[in-house]
Structures are given as structure tokens and as C-alpha cells.
Amino acid sequence: MPDLKVEQPKSLVAIVEERLRNAIVDAEMRLGETLSEEALSEALGVSRTPVREALARLQLQGLVTIVPKKGTFVFAPTEEDVSELCVFRYMLETQALRECMSKARGPALAAMKDALAAMEAAQAGGSRRDYARADTVFHEVFFQHCGNRYLGNAYRGVSGRVAALRTHLSVPLEGEQERSMAEHHLMVEAFAAGRLADLDSILHRHIMRAWDAYADVLRSGEVRG
Amino acid sequence: MPDLKVEQPKSLVAIVEERLRNAIVDAEMRLGETLSEEALSEALGVSRTPVREALARLQLQGLVTIVPKKGTFVFAPTEEDVSELCVFRYMLETQALRECMSKARGPALAAMKDALAAMEAAQAGGSRRDYARADTVFHEVFFQHCGNRYLGNAYRGVSGRVAALRTHLSVPLEGEQERSMAEHHLMVEAFAAGRLADLDSILHRHIMRAWDAYADVLRSGEVRG
DNA sequence: TTCCTGTATCTTGCATACGGACTGGAGATC
């Protein structure tokens, strides 16, 4: 018998969650913005129940903050937050890369090259949002091939924030995107060559430079509602 | 004016979540056991809504599995699961210890000693459940003092599973608890002396030995409902 | 003016109702 498996239609909760997540990550909403369950449910054309459940999930991903009886707000990171997030992210990514290299070097490399191509395409296309998305995909590759689901889950738990910061706080600095591309190229090269130490240091520099940029923007206070 | 701040009564969701979590972690429920939202809500004396929300949170902690339209089940780890979990746990704990040592050595050491004392008390008292709980607290200390909330969150995301395995899969092997105590003592000593490399290797041995024990029990198949 | 207070209106927390999807078993059919 052929494989006739049908995919289940997504639940409303899943749809709402994805929609809201995209709205936050793609900067359709401002950091700190107030969200009302009722307003959202009306805007989305569903009842409050799935909205509420989706918001609860997003809270666990750190994308919104729910204050009892007051309201729900898009997350608003402090400088310290961003710093800790970067440190944590570096820890996860470096570990994931280590696992990738020892367990699934070939497939991981191929996927990284694909993602890199997508980044180049986005850069050529000139859309900052597309570039940020491709960047996100690139880093997700590490976790798809690391062979440890818990590592991947942990990353998923912060990837929303990372991606959101990328979109909200990235400023089109002179040559910034070019430097980012160059670093990604270097990472792929180091990975292909199996130079783990180099890879670590590039990744560290890459993430910490991003942190600098974010911190600058945060200090300038331009992103608050 | 004196400080008269009142603590907010916990929400029903939080209460239900904690209650269910304890029930799973303390092995009041069997691994793989079926949970019905309605049955739970009746047993707990609340409506399905908070139960449902609590179950969703527990799913994100990996303590239950929700199958759409079918039911909710207490998690049932495979041998592979446990292996990946141990690897991941070692990664997190070793990183947390590193941060503790460089940022909050004194307080962390004090807290570890307290936890150790509690473990000894539990051992003297002879309750396996109390010992397992104290063990859990000991390892949580690392994350309370590591100064990185994301690291702590990531641990919270798996600590339920870790704690549950401790209770479900630990068998009172000859001298097992004594060996565990000895290892914890060694860890505290190494931490106090600032011997990070030793600490790492003790921790690694400690976790991997636990893994061995769990795997044995899993293979024997005694824990399934 | 300044401060307090009552109230209108917002928010979420929780309970409940209904319908669709799944499961297991009794009975019919071959």
C-alpha cells in the first residue's frame, strides 16, 4: 500500500501562535506593545480561547509577557537581557556545532550551504526582512543536525527572541550586512575543514558583534513604543 | 509605612500545574499513563480550562504528551531519550557551574553545602523520595547562582524530566545512595577549591552513571504501565 | 490648586456548553 498519510489540519491555536509569532518577529508589532485577547480574537476571527492558549505558549517562548488582570505585552528586552541571551545563544550554538561535526558533518554542511545561498539571494533582493529570515534559518541548521532533541528544544525556546531582536534592533549600518555575510562564509569554511576552534571563535565574534549593535540601538531608545 | 505587600493568590493554572508536576515527578502516576482532562478537572475540583492550560505547560516541560483528539499521557522516555537528556543536562550543568565559579562562588558554595546537608538528612531519614528531592535541589543551585536567566530557564525545561527519571527509574541498588552522596561531596570540594576540570569530570561521571542505571531499568521494562 | 474617591471601562480568570473526532464493542454478514 502506498503511503497515503494525510496531514492533519492545524489547530486554531497553532495557526494563531504562528501568526502572532511572525507578527512579533517580523516587527509588525512594536516591542512592549499592548495586546488584548479580545482585540486579537476579533482581528483574527476566532474566539478568545485559542488566542489565550497561543499567548500562553508565546509567553513560554519569551515573546510576550502576560501580567495578570492587566494585559499582555510584546516582550521588551533590557540591555542585560540581551547580553545574557547572547551568552546563552553562543553556548548552545557552539555545542550544537560540535555535535554536528562529529555526527552529521556532510548533511549539516550541505544544509548550511543552502541556507547561505538563501542569504545571498535575500541580500541581492535587498529585503532586510528576508535576509533576517535566512539568517535565522542558517543558525537553525545547527540544531536540526545536531542529533539531540533537547538541544534543539532549548534553542527553539529562545530562537523567537533572537529572531525578533534581529529584525527589531538591526540597523542598516554601513557595510553591516556584508560583514555578516562574510562571517557566515567563514563559518561554513571552518566547518567544512573541521576547524572547530576557528569555528568557535568566529561564532563568538559573530554573536558578540550582534550584541554590540543591539545594545547600541537599545541605548538609543528608538525601539520603544 | 511598613511593608504590607500581600502575595497574590496563585492562579488555578499554577496550582494545577504544580500539583500534576509533583504527581508525575513523585511517581504517583505511572509513565505512559493516560490522563483525561475531564477526569483530572473532577479530581482536582476545578473546571477543564485551567487543567487544559496546565497540561499544555507540562507538555512544554516534556512531562506529558498531548495527542490531539486522543488524550494526554504521562511521558514515557525511550532509552535514546534518556541518553540525549543526560548529554544535554551535562552540557547545561557544566556551563552553569563555570558561570557560578566566576561570578558567585561564595553564595553558590554556601547553597551547595546547604543542599548537601539536606541530602544527608534525607538519607538518614531513609526516604527515597526525600533524597531524590534534595538531589534535585542540589543541582538547581547551579542555575540559581549562575547569573544567566536563560540558562536557568533551559534547565527548568528539562528539570522535570530529570527529576521524574530520578524517582521512577532509580532502584535501590547496593550502595547506590552512598556512592551518589560521595560524588556530591566531591563536587562540593572541587568547587570550593576552584578545580574546574575535576568538577567537570566528576559531574560527567555522576550523570553518566545515572544514565547507566536508568537504561538498565528501562531495558528491564518494569516501569511501563 | 491638590488630593482623594467613586465609577465606568478595560483587562484577564474561570466555568460551561456544544460539536467533531476517535475508540471499542455488539451485532450483522459472508
Place this chain on the structure above:
DNA sequence: GATCTCCAGTCCGTATGCAAGATACAGGAA
């Protein structure tokens, strides 16, 4: 006896209603 079909029971997904806390603001008292 084996297999199919139908049906009742159970579960979840979603919508809706009500209660209670939080907030903002108008209006009165000092």
C-alpha cells in the same frame, strides 16, 4: 469463525458567558 458495519461512549477543540481585579478619569472636598 472471520470480517465488516454501525453505534454509543469518551475525548478534545472551540465558543461563549460571567465574575473579579486593574486602571483612568471625572468630580468633590480641603
